[in-house]
Amino acid sequence: MSKELKIGAILLVVIILFVWGFNFLKGHDLLDGKAREFQVEYTKIGGLNRASTVTLNGLKVGQVKGIEFNTTEEKRGQLIVTFAVENDFQFSKSSVVKIYSPNPLSPSNLAIIPNYEGEMAVSGDMLQGEMEESLFTSIGERLDPLQTKIEKVIVSADTLFSGLNKVLNENTIKGINSSVSNLSATIYELRQTIKTVNSMVVDNQDNLKITLENTKNITGNLNKLADSLTTVNFNSIVQKAENAVDNFNELSKKINSTDGSIGRLINDDELYKNVEAATKELEQLLRDLKINPKRYVHFSLFGKKPQEYEPTAPDSLLFIKD
Structure with a gap:
């Protein structure tokens, strides 16, 4: 063999080894002819990319081969993900392929949730896809309504502050300042009045004691008077009052009758x-x-x-x- 042929052969072997090694490091063995390809359709892929890992019950069984848009009129804009499964493990066409994220910092992967009922899946089948919400996606979805509410509150607050700015013009602020000044003056005068009253109370403390003692004496005298009144025979007083009322009634009867002179004078x-x-x-x-x-x-x-x-x-x- 000539020197040039040897160099070409060696270069070809190196290229083949490089391609095989690159794919092998990516998880795809070019020498393995048992790989099966499946497709899944998603509306969004959440960070999934080519060479993402495909697992089945936690075991790596393949990788993503390609991601492309659906060009049909009915499903335009949706994404078709093609992935290869190098394991010969069998599962049915009703199995679900879910997009998940192992942790918040790593890209998304595919997980096959196998179902063993019905017809078994073969290479080229379209499987059902789902997407597992990540922590950040879930938080984002929960924060979206809150963000909308906060924006509405901010708009309402802005409207409120605009109204306050219109109400609190220069004249209104001057009036408020004047009212606060008057209130401060009133409070100061009230404090002075309280001080004056306190000084009056201190100065007339002896007189107040005397007044209280006199009031106490008056109360005692009233109690004695009440005790003395309890000894009065109220029954005799009530009896005399009833007799007086009876006499007045008798006199009224005689006046209204025509027997006496007064009755005749009034009634005749x-x-x-x-x-x-x-x-x-x-x-x-x-x-x-x-x-x-x-x-x-x-x-x-x-x-x-x-x-x-x-x-x-x-x-x-x-x-x-x-």
């Missing part, structure tokens, strides 16, 4: 009319006596015979009974 209408007529005649007599006194009284120092009376007015004749 004829007597009332006679008394009224006599009163009118007496009033007419007094009026005529005032107008014509010479008709009833004559006085002379020398014994002169009285002249015959002549009425002075035609209305002097007053004794006309109605």
Whole structure:
């Protein structure tokens, strides 16, 4: 063999060993012809990438070969993940392939959850996919509604502060400051008043003691008076009051009856009319006596015979009974 042929052969062997070693380090043995390929469809893959590990019951059985978009009209935008399984372990087509993350810092992997009922899966089958929420994804999903609420609260607070800024203009702030100043002055005056009252109490402490002693004496005297009043015969007083009420009732009955003079005077209408007529005649007599006194009284120092009376007015004749 020539020198150039030897160099070419060695270079080819090195390239083949490099490719095989690279794939072997990635977990795929090119010399193993038992590898089976399956596909799974996801709406999101959560950090899954090519060469991610595929496990079955915790054992590594393969790796992800490729990730591409679905180009059909119905499922446009969804992702189709192709992975190879180098183990000949059998599971059915109803098995689930779940995306999970071993820890928050590592990329996502695939885990086959085997199901042994129904038709067994063969290379090229489309399996059912699920995604296990990671810690950060779960926290993010829980924080999203909270974030929305916080944003609404911030907007409401911003509106509230805007309203307060409109209300608390320069004039309002001046008024509030003036009110606070007046309140401080009022509190100061109240303190001064309390100090004055305290000084008055201290100065008149002796007088207050005397007043309290006098009040105590008055209370004692009232107690003695109450004790003395308890000894009064209230029964006799009540009996006398009842007798007085009975006598008044008896007097009222006699007045309302026509037996006595007072009862007749009050209840007899004829007597009332006679008394009224006599009163009118007496009033007419007094009026005529005032107008014509010479008709009833004559006085002379020398014994002169009285002249015959002549009425002075035609209305002097007053004794006309109605």
